[in-house]
Amino acid sequence: KQWYQRRVAITAGGWLFGRRITNAFNHLNDLSLICRAHQLVQDGYKFMFDDKLVTIWSAPNYCYRCGNIAAVISFNDATNYEPKLFDAVPDEKRIVPSRVVTPYFL
Numbered sequence: 491k492q493w494y495q496r497r498v499a500i501t502a503g504g505w506l507f508g509r510r511i512t513n514a515f516n517h518l519n520d521l522s523l524i525c526r527a528h529q530l531v532q533d534g535y536k537f538m539f540d541d542k543l544v545t546i547w548s549a550p551n552y553c554y555r556c557g558n559i560a561a562v563i564s565f566n567d568a569t570n571y572e573p574k575l576f577d578a579v580p581d582e583k584r585i586v587p588s589r590v591v592t593p594y595f596l
Contacts, residue, residue, distance in 0.1 A: 534561025551578035
């Protein structure tokens with residue numbers, strides 16, 4: 491019997507899964523934690539499914555409109571970690587570099 495059930499995410503950009511899939515995947519692969527990225531998390535990071543999965547988002551104020559904070563996490567092991575949170579630079583302090591067009595053929 492297949493241990494997982496796939497369902498395409500509404501954006502068709504990935505697969506949906508939950509607690510059962512996370513537990514099965516960790517068990518089959520002898521893992522205690524899955525660490526993933528590239529899904530917006532308002533608080534920078536979020537543990538789910540009895541702390542067996544963590545999502546990290548490292549782009550503060552995504553697209554200049556989401557108002558989220560960002561995080562990176564330093565792990566010593568699956569239970570010993572230190573999150574580092576950061577906000578976007580305020581608009582009045584942001585420096586936008588001049589646009590330089592790189593020629594197609596260098």
